[in-house]
Amino acid sequence: MDRKKVMVVDDDDAILDVIRDILEDEGYRVATATNGREALDRLRGDDTRPSLILLDLMMPVMDGWAFRSEQARDPELESIPVVVLSADANVRSKADTLQVSGYLRKPVGMQELLDVLAAHCGEGTPPGS
Amino acid sequence: MDDAIIAQLRTAEALLGEGDGLMAVDPELRLVFWGAQMEAIFGMRSEQVLGRTAVEVLPFMVETGAEARLREALAGKRVESGERRFVVPETRRRGTYEARSLPLYDASGRIVGASAVVRDVTETRALAAQLRETExxxxxxxxxxxxxxxxxxxxxxxxxxxxxxxxxxxxxxxxxxxxxxxxxxxxxxxxxxxxxxxxxxxxxxxxxxxxxxxxxxxxxxxxxxxxxxxxxxxxxxxxxxxxxxxIDDRKNIEARLRESVRDREDFLSVASHELRTPLTSLLLALQKLVRDASREGPDSETQHRVVRDATRAVAQAQRLDELVEDLLDISRLASGRIELARAEVDLAAIVDTSVERMTEAARQAGSTFAFDPRESVLGRWDRSRLERVVTNLLSNALKYGTGKPVRVSVRAEVDRAILAVQDEGIGISADDQRRIFGRFERAVSARNYSGFGLGLWIVRELVEAHGGSVEVHSAPGEGATFTVSLPREPSA
Structure with missing residues (x-):
């Protein structure tokens, strides 16, 4: 597993671009997908698993909830920790029902984003694994 | 008339109902018996009438047909009179009466006269008429x-x-x-x-x-x-x-109302998503710009300016986010549809995070926060709503605090949590203290202070939704202290 690899799933290109730039500056390798379906295809076609998935909830084609249930059914992917990044004000309570390891509310501050990533991709054991 | 017959008539009279009068005549229609109740009905005593003819005593008997009925009784018939209304001459009373006439027999079965029972039914009839009228x-x-x-x-x-x-x-x-x-x-x-x-x-x-x-x-x-x-x-x-x-129309309106509330909720949800999405990349791009400019190249005047301006832009993007949040809260609160997502929450941690997040805003206002989170203050509250309460009180204190330090404290009481935010700014007059929690109210003119004038209204609504209360102690020029009191457990 590549500790410094992150997958970002969001249907907004501007968000994908800026998060990728920020994370790459910090030495992360970043894969992106614009919906849950694309994310699943990419995860299944790639031999290096990311150490974290940053997941938007409201997306076309396959939303964050559907992605989570697909992920839970796939033994290869089931254990990858997920942090939800959503504009929903109740993201925290929704994150609880999604059984993810973290949540960030949009708009998220850069430092907050980096702190959460560091916690999951750092040298220590990432939470939720 | 035979004494035995008179005695029988007395017995019969005693058996009659109250209000029933009994009289008897001989074959020549001369009165031979005049009961006590007859005295009451006709206003004449027996010594005045006995021996005279019935028609002589009661002249109206001819007109009402009573005389004819007596004669029929003398011929051996039992005759009912039906109701008759007439004025009794002696008493001048107008009443309703009914009578029944019967033959009188002696011991050998020979007709020796006729008796008549007269009943005053005036009141009974009046009651019946009243009943009919009521009905x-x-x-x-x-x-x-x-x-x-x-x-x-x-x-x-x-x-x-x-x-x-x-x-x-x-x-x-x-x-x-x-x-x-x-x-x-x-x-x-x-x-x-x-x-x-x-x-x-x-x-x-x-x-x-x-x-x-x-x-x-x-x-x-x-x-x-x-x-x-x-x-x-x-x-x-x-x-x-x-x-x-x-209530069919009302039912339909209710259904349409429910539908429109649902539509509005859907709209708000989409609007909030759509507004926050560009804010997210805007804020991250600006923060990245600050970081890049601080990191790269030689220390120059241009670099300082870029960092300073981008920092300002970051604060404005955060304010824009607060305003989006306000708008959503307002439309939900205004329709009274706020559902709390309660969970075990630490108020001290929320205040700590909010103070941390608003440090830059405080710096720009030339102010600082003084907050010392000594211990957790736990309760079952809606975290994001409580964050709004704290953020609004903090930005209110910065806005009107004239750059002086803002002191924040939290403490736990037995079943309540107390949050106090104290500034040393322009203060609020007693009159204004009553208004400031209202909608679109601010104590000072909108020209000098921006915002919707909704911050404190939202605070009050959210605190009250939690079953708590908020109050202010202040005097003009002496700053203001806002105190929020929250029950730690929702009341049953």
Whole structure:
């Protein structure tokens, strides 16, 4: 597993671009997908698993909830920790029902984003694994 | 007249009801008996009348036919008079009387005279007339009423429907009586209606139910039916009376209202998503710009300016986010539809995070926060709503604090948590203290201070939604202290 690899799933290109730039500056390798379906295809076609998935909830084609249930059914992917990044004000309570390891509310501050990533991709054991 | 017959008449008189007078005549119509009650009715004592003819004493007997009936009795017939209204000459009383005339026999069965029982029925008749009048007044009222009325008896069967009901259903009283009305009720609602009615009926309790009733044009309309037990004057149960109003239009409006509330919720959810999405990349790009500019290249004047301006832009993007949040809160609060997502929450941690997040805003206001989170203050609250309360109070203090330090404290009491935010700014007059928690209110002019004027209103609404309260202590020029008191557990 590549500790410094992150997958970002969001249907907004501007968000994908800026998060990728920020994370790459910090030495992360970043894969992106614009919906849950694309994310699943990419995860299944790639031999290096990311150490974290940053997941938007409201997306076309396959939303964050559907992605989570697909992920839970796939033994290869089931254990990858997920942090939800959503504009929903109740993201925290929704994150609880999604059984993810973290949540960030949009708009998220850069430092907050980096702190959460560091916690999951750092040298220590990432939470939720 | 035979003394034995007189004695019999006295016995008969004693057996008569109160108010019944008894008199007797011989075959020549001369009065031979005049009972005590006759004295009361006709105002003449027996010594004044005995021995005179009945017609002589009561001249109106000719006109009323009473004389003829006495003669028929003398011929061996029993004759009822029916009711007669007349004025008694001696007493001048107008009354209603009925009389019965019978032959008088001696021991050998020979007719020796006739007797007449006179009954004063004036009051009985007046009561009956009054009853008829009351009943017809009730019927007139019932039929003129815009609501549908029904009545049932002690056997729970319906006995009355007003004209409004009959016009509504287009059926006759005969069709509706008993359980006929059940044919008008929608078959899906009927079992429920009968169950409610029977349960209320056996408990003699009022009831209320909604069901669909078929109108004359075949359309089913929702009606609200309210029934109540009826009791007679002596307290005995007499059945039920009920009234129905057509609430179909109201029901439809309610359904449309629910739909529009749902539409609005959907819209708000989409709007919040759409507004925050560009804010997210904007904020991250600006923060990246600050970081890049601080990191790269030689220390130059341009670099300083870029960092300074981008930092300002970051603060404005954060303010924009707060405003988006305000707008969403306001539209939810204004419609009274706020659902709290309660969970175990540490108020001290929330204040700590908010203070941390607003440090840059404080710096720009030339102020600082003083907060020392000594211990956790736990309660079951809605975290994001509580964050709004804290953020709004903090930005309020920065806005009106004239750059002086803002002190924040939290403490736990037995069953409450207390949050206090104290500034040393312009202060608030007593008059303004009453207004500032209202909507679109601010104590100072909008020209000098920006914002919706909704921050404190939102604070109050959210705190009250949690069952808490907020108050302010202040005087002009002496700063202000806002104190929030929150129950730590939701009240049952």
């Amino acid at each position: 017809s007044r009730f019927r007139n009222m019932a039929n003129a009423s815009p609501v549908l009325l029904w009545m049932s008896g002690t056997d729970s069967l319906c006995t009355f429907f007003n004209q409004t009901w009959l016009d509504f259903t287009g059926r006759s009283l005969d069709q509706e009586q008993g359980v006929g009305w059940a044919e008008d009720v929608h078959f899906e609602d009927l079992p429920r209606c009968i169950a409610i009615y029977e349960r209320a009926f056996s408990a003699r309790e009022p009831f209320e139910m909604e069901y669909r009733l078929r109108r004359a044009d075949g359309e089913y309309r929702w009606v609200l039916d309210r029934g109540a037990p009826r009791f007679t004057e002596d307290g005995s149960f007499a059945g039920y009376i009920g009234s129905c109003v057509d």
